[in-house]
Amino acid sequence: MAIRIIKQKNLTWANIDKVDEEALKYLMENYNFHHLDLEDLQSEAQTPKLDVYKNYLFVVLQFPTWQLHSRTISTQEIDMFLGDEYLITIQHTKSKEMKNFFFRCMRNRKIKSDWMNKSSGYLLNRIIESLFSNSEPILNNMGRQISKLEEEVFSKEPDVKTVRELAIHRRNILNFRRIIDPQRYLISNLTHTRKPFLDESLTLYFNNINDYLSKIWSIIENYKETVDGIHVTVESLIARRTNRVVATLTAISVALLPLTLLSGIYGMNIDNLPFAHNPLYVWLMFLSLATFISVILIILRKKRLL
Template identity: 40%
Template sequence: MATKIKKYNDITWVNIVEPDLEDIRQITEKYKFHPLDIKDVRGEAQRSKIDVYPTYAFIILQFPVTYKDSSLLGSHELNVFLGKDFVITIQKKKLKSLNQYFYKIAGNKKLQVEVFQKKPAYVLYHILDHLYRSSFMIIDWLSKEINRLEITVFEEHTKQSVKDLATLRRNILTYKSFIDPQRFVAQTLVNVKQDYLAGDLENYFGDILDYIQRIYTALLNGKELVDGLHETNESLTSFRLNRAMKILTIFSVSMLPLTLFTGFYGMNVESLPLIHEEQLIWWIFGGLATLIILIFGWLKWKDII
């Protein structure tokens, strides 16, 4: 769909956004990549992985994205081909932060000197460094959602909070599912011994591995917090339901004397005692009402209701 190329210091960065068949055909003819790698590029979204060959490495990574019309977290796939004089980034769906970084480098001579001063693997390090730094904004957003829901659960306890908790848990698990295999990818970049990765780059990719570990740890902590909030919400819901049932039960029991009295004198029988004493009947009703009030007062004093 859109192919941009930046070349500096004999290093070429090819950035392809939403590739079509012609884009794939061109890179296949020029670089002679393995057919299985091209199949992965053309196919559906893949789990993060790295395949190392003598002349290049093929990397698949997933990065989180948010959508304007949804509170659910998604991911976009990035395919990377890394060789001795090139790095090719293929975005199956547009990664805004990566494109911004490409144009930032393309328009900044000083930045080009910094990024392209070593091997293409050093360019890849800067690309990944930028993308993972950008990913921390998602972690910050998830942390704010956890804090907001913590207040909602304890103070408001609305039906929406239950839905928001489920959504937040789903987002954390989604992010965790595609960041987990990236630890192996980064560890491989640290340990692999190929010409296009050898040199002093081990420490740089170790820095990338550290970013991934920090993200993964934050997600694990977030999951524990959300699980705790979910259990707390269930406990509060159960407590409120039990309290409501207790009050209704107490009210029903308290009304039994009055119910019994009205049922007894509601019969159309002339021989009932005191049936012709209208004033006395009202005194009896008043006494029963007072008894009910005293019962409720005593239950309140004992903190039962």
């Protein structure tokens, strides 16, 4: 079943882990939600937002999740309807974190009493706080991987694997920033929204979430600066290696230029070329070219072009 319900006194928490016909029918039969909100539920991806109505709030939140196999950060969207005596959480894709949170509340009487005896706004706060707290292990994992990459860059020449790892980290940081940034403004708006189920007593709790998001933002900005610095370093090392290869090839071309010139001249079908019929000239030419090439290589070595 896609719909599970917990009741505590006058508060009902309905958790929907799949948006299907059964879920939409349940919402239409039991609540008087705006049809645009129900249409939004059927959209796979939305922008985080807060819609304030007379009797309820419609909240769209997004949270970062770690995809182990692809090593990427993706978006977990959870939509919420918040009213005086109810809270409805809706998942577009099943969330392990939300499932664990819901079953903790269902099976533990003390937790259920603590979370649901106050108001739907307080329960909303606990859910948001719990879901955002799952960002910390993701950040710690990213930090360890970035530190490891930094050590590799400064301990050996960067290769294709290093460049690929750097690209993965840059993408993950951009995804994380894209997810977190809109939530900061949404939570700030939620803090200043006043309803009977969302009064001033909850301001401190939502400010605490805002402070936590600011901390996350500060950490991810530090990661961004670190990865940008590593990116510049890798580009410099690759450019230096490329310049070294180009310089070596240029030196070899310059050293072989006299040989190319002489072979071109004596390869022409022209009579009476100097020393053309002297059997010792070939060895004399080889000796002269070897000496010339050696002198050029010594000069290039002294100028550190090789």
